[in-house]
Amino acid sequence: MKKIGILFGKERSFPEAFVQRVNSKNIEGIMAEPVRIDKALQGQPSGYSVIIDRISQDVPFYRTWLKNAALTGTAVINNPFWWSADDKYFNNCLMTQIGVPVPKTAIIPSNEHPDDTSDSSFSNLAYPLDWEAIFNEVGFPAYMKPFAGGGWKHVYRLNDKEEFFEKHRETGQLVMLLQEEIVFEEYYRCYCIGGKYVRIMPYEPRNPHHLRYVADFSPTPEKLQEMTEIVLKINSYLGYDFNTVELALRNGVPYAIDFCNPAPDADIKSVGAENFEWVVETAANYAIEKAQANQPGTDNLTWGRYVKESAGRLI
Numbered sequence: 589m590k591k592i593g594i595l596f597g598k599e600r601s602f603p604e605a606f607v608q609r610v611n612s613k614n615i616e617g618i619m620a621e622p623v624r625i626d627k628a629l630q631g632q633p634s635g636y637s638v639i640i641d642r643i644s645q646d647v648p649f650y651r652t653w654l655k656n657a658a659l660t661g662t663a664v665i666n667n668p669f670w671w672s673a674d675d676k677y678f679n680n681c682l683m684t685q686i687g688v689p690v691p692k693t694a695i696i697p698s699n700e701h702p703d704d705t706s707d708s709s710f711s712n713l714a715y716p717l718d719w720e721a722i723f724n725e726v727g728f729p730a731y732m733k734p735f736a737g738g739g740w741k742h743v744y745r746l747n748d749k750e751e752f753f754e755k756h757r758e759t760g761q762l763v764m765l766l767q768e769e770i771v772f773e774e775y776y777r778c779y780c781i782g783g784k785y786v787r788i789m790p791y792e793p794r795n796p797h798h799l800r801y802v803a804d805f806s807p808t809p810e811k812l813q814e815m816t817e818i819v820l821k822i823n824s825y826l827g828y829d830f831n832t833v834e835l836a837l838r839n840g841v842p843y844a845i846d847f848c849n850p851a852p853d854a855d856i857k858s859v860g861a862e863n864f865e866w867v868v869e870t871a872a873n874y875a876i877e878k879a880q881a882n883q884p885g886t887d888n889l890t891w892g893r894y895v896k897e898s899a900g901r902l903i
């Protein structure tokens with residue numbers, strides 16, 4: 589029997605529906621359940637062929653537990669090593685190298701010193717930074733947001749440099765991106781599962797939370813194709829099995845705004861019944877596919893083109 593597990597936090601609608609959907613397909617040799625951990629000992633297999641990880645971003649214990657699971661043959665969705673390595677700044681930088689349009693972006697040292705450091709730890713940083721060059725590049729209004737993280741937390745829209753300095757003082761030890769505002773005509777949130785299944789969902793971030801997915805943008809088939817290709821390209825380089833990409837269209841050009849969401853919101857109350865059905869069905873089918881392809885005791889993770897090409901140069 590190949591077991592598929594799901595590891596999750598407070599969310600309820602997606603994990604339950606996912607487990608039920610996999611089991612309702614009655615595929616011989618496959619079953620799904622919520623992951624259960626009652627001990628964690630090094631080098632021992634997890635017992636799961638596939639685990640969908642929805643929570644290790646908030647639980648470091650789970651992240652390292654998943655790395656051992658991956659080492660001992662579990663296909664962890666998403667790859668816990670890559671998820672530990674990347675961040676929104678690096679991912680933006682990568683996009684500049686592979687031709688995916690992204691807003692102009694700078695990274696800003698944290699306003700407060702990280703714990704256990706002081707002024708003398710920062711001999712390599714110019715003080716003050718060349719703010720004029722940074723502001724000229726990014727322009728105002730600008731967005732400021734954490735370089736790692738999500739959930740629309742600590743996201744600021746800033747009108748000028750005075751506001752930047754004022755708000756930056758509120759961000760403590762967070763490392764923030766300062767980013768060009770994309771003034772968009774249309775906005776899309778795009779699910780990508782298995783690096784191949786894409787669902788482009790019109791999304792209006794300016795609406796209140798419960799109405800964001802009721803935007804009525806209707807892209808042409810050509811635009812849908814272009815956005816699909818961008819979504820696939822991003823995920824093929826990052827190597828995420830389960831991710832959402834936010835695209836803002838300015839003068840028809842899709843800019844990737846937020847594309848590191850390896851535990852994307854899948855709640856029926858926010859995405860709506862039709863999108864929820866797509867996510868549950870597609871995730872169930874993909875997990876079954878991964879379980880059937882699983883070769884016990886080997887690396888069953890997905891690795892992105894960035895890592896594969898870098899590693900390939902060393903061999």
Ligand SMILES: Nc1ncnc2c1ncn2[C@@H]1O[C@H](COP(=O)(O)OP(=O)(O)O)[C@@H](O)[C@H]1O
Nearest residue numbers: 691731738739740741743767768769770793846
């Ligand atoms: N550069 C930008 N231009 C225009 N809108 C932006 C930009 N960056 C963020 N936003 C807005 O802020 C929201 C939250 O920012 P996002 O990058 O998605 O962070 P999070 O990972 O917290 O969701 C986006 O959905 C979008 O509406």
Ligand SMILES: [Mg+2]
Nearest residue numbers: 739740834846
């Ligand atoms: Mg977002």
